[in-house]
Amino acid sequence: MSINSTATDSPPLVFPSGAVVVLAPDADQDDWHAIRKTGLGGSDLPAICGLNRWTSPLEIWFRKTGKDIPRRDDAVLSEAAENGHDLEPFVASRFTKKTGLPALDHPGTLRRTDLPWALVNLDRVTFENGEPGVVELKTRSSYALADWLDEIPVDVQVQMQWQMAVTGWSFGYSAALIGGQRTIVHRLDRDEQMIEHLLAIAGEFWGWVQDGTQPPVDGSHATGQLLDRLHANPDTVSVIADADTVEPLLRQRATAKEQIAAGEIALLDAENQLKAIAGDAVEVHIRGEKAYSWPRYSRQGHIDFAELAEDWPDIDLESYRGEPTTYRTLRIHLENL
Template structure:
């Protein structure tokens, strides 16, 4: 199909079959997460997914699901406009590609770009992004899409690719990406090490990303009262480091509060403080409304503005269906002090 890419699955697969194929290797959308550069997924989550330890078609992050919907909806239009503006022909591909020698390297290319003879000669990666990201796209392809594009170049063997991004629904930016052989080799090496860990059951280090925290909070079916006996050599240094960081954070919070208080005292009754003609900081009365102070000061007026809201009766749910209630409770992480016990 391409210089180094062969078709390993047709494009007509249903979603469950397609997800199963994705688990046989690393695709372009996995690369940023594997390298710890994704907001929504971590290396640990990708590892568990490729090992088959997560549900095959688990719910996406709402932001990702919405972005994926609009990306899919706009893709044909962006491909057509790209062809009109560049004069290059484009065509949809036959399905999932794998590298001819390293079959774990996968690619689902959005479109193939045709040469003057009508033969595929490069690829087109299509993105739909917020207008707030315009500045990131003006002078080149941002890191995440650039890594994905180079991964596809690594799989296909093409010398260049095109990236077309629709920003804010009304601005199309097109970049040509030349193959960087050093980057390709580096990606194959780093991601290859990760894939070897998937095959031999060696997980990546659990990182400090929000994606990992969210995953761990919902990953396990909790067994009430279950106790795990941990290795002191592993856990005690982590607990000590955690204590040190908490103490440092507390000191930092105290110092910041002192500085803020001194700046507020300088402002006095003023909302704006200027230094050398420029606004240095503001202290306006535009923060959260204090319902408690208002109700205490004006009880009659507060009564006029009270209203009932439609809310889930979680207390009744807990009483009548405790097993269902327990399934949706968040896990609380508590490290007791020497004088406490974990609740």
């Protein structure tokens, strides 16, 4: 399946997977929300895999089955999402400036004909050596810098591999605007093994949607927050539960609290000893590999001293300038020994 590209100097888009455009990019929001309920998109997959701290598999299941979910009342998250949408054109332009590759408008909502529940909406499309690829645009706070320095975070990798699964394309790029000041670009190749796993996970999940089987409650914060919202207004004083179900869970909770306390002590002990070994070095290598690093970062206050000097020429700027806040963060590179 192919459609005409929005750029006159780019080849037409071809989808080796047999995907088709089922909704135009400028479609009405109601139509967009309606079609999202007919399948699983790229943003659904990290949540289904337990990689989204804000959305759980249970919440995705509620949405896809048309059940009412109380809205998350979080003004900060809402504004962050709105800002991310508004900044997309800017991040796309930074991607092009850094790579020299185009960032073309997406073709609309795509659906695989052989797997009708496999949907995707791309942020942008690029061409590299005449071949099309996906472009995923992100905006993140400065606290996420370490997560993006070396590679694409796992949840975004899952999202991009799903995009490649639906389009049939062989590569993609991510461009993340960090703290509004730094754009980090990574390239990602198609991973057939991961795509096979994602299709299996998504297929099982969509089966639950179709037959009304609710996913099991998991241990994620997102599931806990969903349950808090669903049951925010209790109207019953008590309920009689099965003791054989409740008692093991109470024991599990008590044991977990003990293990957490012991684990925190063991974690701090190991990290402190690793820091002592590193000393003034940034990286520690063993057997020819980088085992861990302890880089130094700095944060400076956001004061416009030039404007301050213009408005208040007699002020002592040095008393306001201060020293930047510096910190070191331990990053493990050999996790599985």
